[in-house]
Amino acid sequence: MEKKIIETQENILDAARTIFAQKGLAGARMQEIADRAGINKALLHYYYRSKEKLFEQVFEEAFKKLIRPLAAFLADDSELFQKIRNICKHYNKILIQYPFIPNFIINEINTNPNRIINLISFEGVAEGKQKTMAQIQTAVKSGKIRPIDPRELIMNIISLSVFPFASRPITGQFLYKNEDMDQILKSRADSVADFIIQSIKI
Amino acid sequence: MEKKIIETQENILDAARTIFAQKGLAGARMQEIADRAGINKALLHYYYRSKEKLFEQVFEEAFKKLIRPLAAFLADDSELFQKIRNICKHYNKILIQYPFIPNFIINEINTNPNRIINLISFEGVAEGKQKTMAQIQTAVKSGKIRPIDPRELIMNIISLSVFPFASRPITGQFLYKNEDMDQILKSRADSVADFIIQSIKI
DNA sequence: ATCAAATTTAACCAGTTGGTTAAAAAAAAT
DNA sequence: ATTTTTTTTAACCAACTGGTTAAATTTGAT
Numbered sequence: 001m002e003k004k005i006i007e008t009q010e011n012i013l014d015a016a017r018t019i020f021a022q023k024g025l026a027g028a029r030m031q032e033i034a035d036r037a038g039i040n041k042a043l044l045h046y047y048y049r050s051k052e053k054l055f056e057q058v059f060e061e062a063f064k065k066l067i068r069p070l071a072a073f074l075a076d077d078s079e080l081f082q083k084i085r086n087i088c089k090h091y092n093k094i095l096i097q098y099p100f101i102p103n104f105i106i107n108e109i110n111t112n113p114n115r116i117i118n119l120i121s122f123e124g125v126a127e128g129k130q131k132t133m134a135q136i137q138t139a140v141k142s143g144k145i146r147p148i149d150p151r152e153l154i155m156n157i158i159s160l161s162v163f164p165f166a167s168r169p170i171t172g173q174f175l176y177k178n179e180d181m182d183q184i185l186k187s188r189a190d191s192v193a194d195f196i197i198q199s200i201k202i
Numbered sequence: 203m204e205k206k207i208i209e210t211q212e213n214i215l216d217a218a219r220t221i222f223a224q225k226g227l228a229g230a231r232m233q234e235i236a237d238r239a240g241i242n243k244a245l246l247h248y249y250y251r252s253k254e255k256l257f258e259q260v261f262e263e264a265f266k267k268l269i270r271p272l273a274a275f276l277a278d279d280s281e282l283f284q285k286i287r288n289i290c291k292h293y294n295k296i297l298i299q300y301p302f303i304p305n306f307i308i309n310e311i312n313t314n315p316n317r318i319i320n321l322i323s324f325e326g327v328a329e330g331k332q333k334t335m336a337q338i339q340t341a342v343k344s345g346k347i348r349p350i351d352p353r354e355l356i357m358n359i360i361s362l363s364v365f366p367f368a369s370r371p372i373t374g375q376f377l378y379k380n381e382d383m384d385q386i387l388k389s390r391a392d393s394v395a396d397f398i399i400q401s402i403k404i
Numbered sequence: 405a406t407c408a409a410a411t412t413t414a415a416c417c418a419g420t421t422g423g424t425t426a427a428a429a430a431a432a433a434t
Numbered sequence: 435a436t437t438t439t440t441t442t443t444a445a446c447c448a449a450c451t452g453g454t455t456a457a458a459t460t461t462g463a464t
Binding site for chain 2: 022023024025026027100102103105106107109110111113116125129146148149151152154155156158159160162163164166167169170171173174175176188191192195196198199200
Binding site for chain 1: 440441442443444
């Protein structure tokens with residue numbers, strides 16, 4: 001029995017991820033999620049009491065998928081340039097897999113800013129941030145890299161890693177008409193890190 | 203009489219911009235838009251036949267606000283570095299004014315990809331793109347800048363200019379707790395251009 | 405004062421949506 | 435074979451939503 005239960009639960013979550021990411025909380029329909037999961041509405045409510053509960057689970061899971069690895073990379077002991085390469089490579093990999101997460105999160109937090117409250121102060125993300133910021137400042141002082149505000153550098157790394165995926169429906173059309181965007185986005189992994197390092201190194 | 207009409211129309215559009223940007227097409231309520239415009243629902247429908255029509259107007263207007271200046275800057279004859287500075291400065295200025303536009307557009311195109319069809323092949327944006335891409339390639343060949351794929355450079359410029367605004371509710375919380383984000387985003391205008399130019403110049 | 409346009413009031417409607425319920429049926433566990 | 439759990443069926447409901455209507459009222463222009 002266990003397997004069937006887990007399978008159904010996973011079918012529901014899969015469907016919910018797709019529908020919520022595409023249409024948001026307000027635009028998603030429980031009936032559509034049920035259809036896509038291959039079950040009926042009654043069973044959907046049997047597993048997840050309400051749309052809101054289902055959404056929260058999907059949302060939190062998606063949020064963690066982005067913030068956890070960031071926290072991990074920021075907290076580790078790699079040398080700065082290597083750290084930058086690691087983050088770029090990892091975000092590229094994870095966003096190839098789940099390209100709709102950034103837009104999904106940004107949009108839903110924009111709609112309901114309260115949602116971020118439960119998720120800040122998250123699993124040592126603050127410590128990692130402090131650590132890497134200190135690392136950047138040291139690199140600046142020792143003359144390893146050009147002067148730059150640490151937070152701005154982190155912002156630039158995230159922007160370059162994430163935005164091309166979030167804006168794909170538009171920039172893909174605008175810059176790469178009908179070409180294989182998957183391939184293009186994949187190939188950015190290394191060049192983005194190079195772009196950043198080139199900018200800060202002396 | 204004319205003035206009142208225009209004033210009411212503008213009140214409606216203002217309200218619609220705010221509500222649609224915050225909640226999207228699906229999440230917005232006509233009643234809420236009417237309330238915010240200081241009128242009633244009957245009058246709202248008297249001016250704009252349907253939610254969809256009202257939304258289309260707001261959406262198209264927002265889309266143009268981002269794409270037109272991009273097309274203009276890409277098409278003009280400035281020297282490359284100056285062009286980069288121009289785009290960064292202009293997007294910074296316009297996004298300080300309308301910070302919710304990027305997320306609004308990205309999200310709504312993601313929800314309904316058909317919306318982009320009417321808006322591509324837009325006011326010579328393709329020509330501008332070609333022109334600047336050629337300019338970048340020339341700069342690479344002449345040894346003025348390091349080798350880089352022109353489209354990737356354009357993507358990086360847009361990413362660095364736009365993403366900090368789109369992701370503000372999250373990155374603001376994460377990187378700049380409780381600080382004056384307006385001031386911080388404003389101050390990026392020049393440093394972003396420097397960051398890019400530093401990366402590509404020889 | 406008169407006329408036309410703008411705005412309000414308030415009731416109404418049909419369709420949709422999240423959610424419930426109870427009984428039956430199917431599947432799995434014992 | 436019996437019991438328990440999962441799933442379906444199908445009908446139902448209350449709340450909400452976009453949109454309409456018609457009459458009354460206000461407002462501005464002439």
